[in-house]
Amino acid sequence: MNLMPKILCVDDDPLNLRLLEAFLSPRGYAPVMAANGMEALEKIREGRIDVVLLDVMMPKMDGFEVCRRIKADERYRTIPVVMITGHSAREKRIMGIEAGAEDFISKPFDAMEVLARIGMLLRVKKLNGQLDAAYHNITSLIAFGEGLTAAFDPLRFDLKANVMNIFRRFIARSPEMTESPRVVLVGMREPDGSCTMHRYWHSGTDLAVAPVEAGILCFPSLPVGDSGIAFFNQADLGDPIRERLTSILSDLGITPTNLACHLGDNISMYALNYGRQVSRYDAEVLNSVVNQTLFLKSLSLQVKETEDAFAYTVFALARASEANDDDTGNHISRVGEYCALLARQLGMPETFVETIRLQSSMHDVGKIHTPPAILKKPGKLDPEEFEIIKQHTVQGATIIGDHVRLTLAKSIALSHHERFDGTGYPYGLKGDRIPIEGRIMALADHYDALRNPRVYKPALGHETTMRIITEGDGRTFPRHFDPQVLAGFMEISGRFAEIYDGFSTSA
Numbered sequence: 001m002n003l004m005p006k007i008l009c010v011d012d013d014p015l016n017l018r019l020l021e022a023f024l025s026p027r028g029y030a031p032v033m034a035a036n037g038m039e040a041l042e043k044i045r046e047g048r049i050d051v052v053l054l055d056v057m058m059p060k061m062d063g064f065e066v067c068r069r070i071k072a073d074e075r076y077r078t079i080p081v082v083m084i085t086g087h088s089a090r091e092k093r094i095m096g097i098e099a100g101a102e103d104f105i106s107k108p109f110d111a112m113e114v115l116a117r118i119g120m121l122l123r124v125k126k127l128n129g130q131l132d133a134a135y136h137n138i139t140s141l142i143a144f145g146e147g148l149t150a151a152f153d154p155l156r157f158d159l160k161a162n163v164m165n166i167f168r169r170f171i172a173r174s175p176e177m178t179e180s181p182r183v184v185l186v187g188m189r190e191p192d193g194s195c196t197m198h199r200y201w202h203s204g205t206d207l208a209v210a211p212v213e214a215g216i217l218c219f220p221s222l223p224v225g226d227s228g229i230a231f232f233n234q235a236d237l238g239d240p241i242r243e244r245l246t247s248i249l250s251d252l253g254i255t256p257t258n259l260a261c262h263l264g265d266n267i268s269m270y271a272l273n274y275g276r277q278v279s280r281y282d283a284e285v286l287n288s289v290v291n292q293t294l295f296l297k298s299l300s301l302q303v304k305e306t307e308d309a310f311a312y313t314v315f316a317l318a319r320a321s322e323a324n325d326d327d328t329g330n331h332i333s334r335v336g337e338y339c340a341l342l343a344r345q346l347g348m349p350e351t352f353v354e355t356i357r358l359q360s361s362m363h364d365v366g367k368i369h370t371p372p373a374i375l376k377k378p379g380k381l382d383p384e385e386f387e388i389i390k391q392h393t394v395q396g397a398t399i400i401g402d403h404v405r406l407t408l409a410k411s412i413a414l415s416h417h418e419r420f421d422g423t424g425y426p427y428g429l430k431g432d433r434i435p436i437e438g439r440i441m442a443l444a445d446h447y448d449a450l451r452n453p454r455v456y457k458p459a460l461g462h463e464t465t466m467r468i469i470t471e472g473d474g475r476t477f478p479r480h481f482d483p484q485v486l487a488g489f490m491e492i493s494g495r496f497a498e499i500y501d502g503f504s505t506s507a
């Protein structure tokens with residue numbers, strides 16, 4: 001690889017070209033000669049040119065036109081052009097500026113001045129290159145950030161899948177996009193301390209991924225410091241990180257021309273073979289991506305913890321309300337399971353299924369207000385006592401309150417004694433006026449109440465309970481239930497029996 005800056009010299013006078021070559025060559029530059037405009041454009045297309053020294057007065061295509069064409073091409077417009085002009089005339093310089101030239105030199109030129117200008121333009125070009133790379137990195141970071149947060153679901157966050165997805169995106173999607181790395185290796189520490197590593201690379205038009213036996217590459221001991229990042233380019237001979245990684249990677253059949261990496265405690269990642277020089281910023285991009293991902297992971301853990309605490313509190317309150325009941329609290333666990341089962345059978349969304357599983361437990365929370373003597377009365381309740389019992393629905397809704405997270409719990413507390421035919425309480429709602437969660441809960445609650453022994457009745461078997469619900473017994477009638485809920489129940493009633501037996505025996 002020729003690392004000497006290539007200076008394209010364009011002049012129709014061979015004497016001038018020889019002159020330029022004579023003082024550029026010994027000073028560490030690689031002059032490339034072109035005798036006219038067409039040849040100059042061809043040379044630019046052929047290879048990496050760093051600076052163009054361009055004669056203005058040439059036959060066929062003059063220097064202004066050559067310059068305009070260079071600057072009109074997205075691929076070459078950043079190559080600095082110096083116009084060599086015999087005219088010091090102001091208008092010619094203006095034409096040159098309009099054509100996009102970066103600088104001017106007057107003929108006959110002074111060798112030292114030409115060298116000084118070339119040196120300055122090369123520095124500008126290098127800075128431009130760094131700016132381009134930084135822009136590219138910022139753009140990638142924004143894209144990663146957007147991708148990460150758009151797909152973020154705190155309750156279902158999967159660190160591994162997340163990291164894998166990022167690196168699918170990280171590698172250029174098309175082979176023309178040579179700015180991005182061609183290969184990415186991602187190592188992750190498993191909970192048992194072992195490590196897995198995957199390799200992502202281009203395979204024709206698509207991206208390929210495969211596990212690799214990377215061994216030491218997962219968590220190598222390298223002098224990366226606290227930042228955990230490192231990078232190198234091909235020219236960094238003698239760099240200890242380059243030497244070590246090149247040797248490890250060659251065992252995997254990979255030859256790194258350049259590399260940026262992040263080495264963390266639980267994640268290591270290497271991006272290799274960018275189509276340009278890499279810098280500290282490329283490693284910083286990797287670092288940032290990992291940190292964003294780890295941040296989402298910790299956010300996800302916090303959200304999960306809060307969710308657990310919420311569920312725990314809901315259930316604790318529900319248990320408290322059952323304290324005066326003759327069941328041991330398994331009733332609320334069972335109805336949660338029946339409700340979830342019925343809701344899923346009815347095709348309700350999964351979030352509804354999970355919410356009703358938990359929040360149905362609060363259906364009788366209003367019984368905290370009901371005198372134990374009434375709750376535990378063995379005989380038939382008199383009308384006044386029944387009026388008091390009825391109030392547990394409205395009282396439950398009041399206790400639960402209006403928090404948006406407990407909307408379903410409140411609705412169930414209020415409506416679980418309504419009957420589809422309008423003979424229930426507290427409002428005597430009929431049919432679809434009763435919310436679906438109330439209709440589901442009515443059946444679940446009733447099934448469990450029949451199965452369970454109470455002070456005023458013995459326990460009933462599954463078959464007897466089924467018959468009472470589907471055929472009626474003079475107190476319970478099928479018309480009390482939503483026909484759709486009832487149909488769903490009949491399809492899966494065997495699982496109700498399993499739930500009842502499971503929770504009762506483990507009590």
Ligand SMILES: [Fe+2]
Nearest residue numbers: 363364416417
């Ligand atoms: Fe109730």
Ligand SMILES: [Fe+2]
Nearest residue numbers: 331363364445
């Ligand atoms: Fe109940």
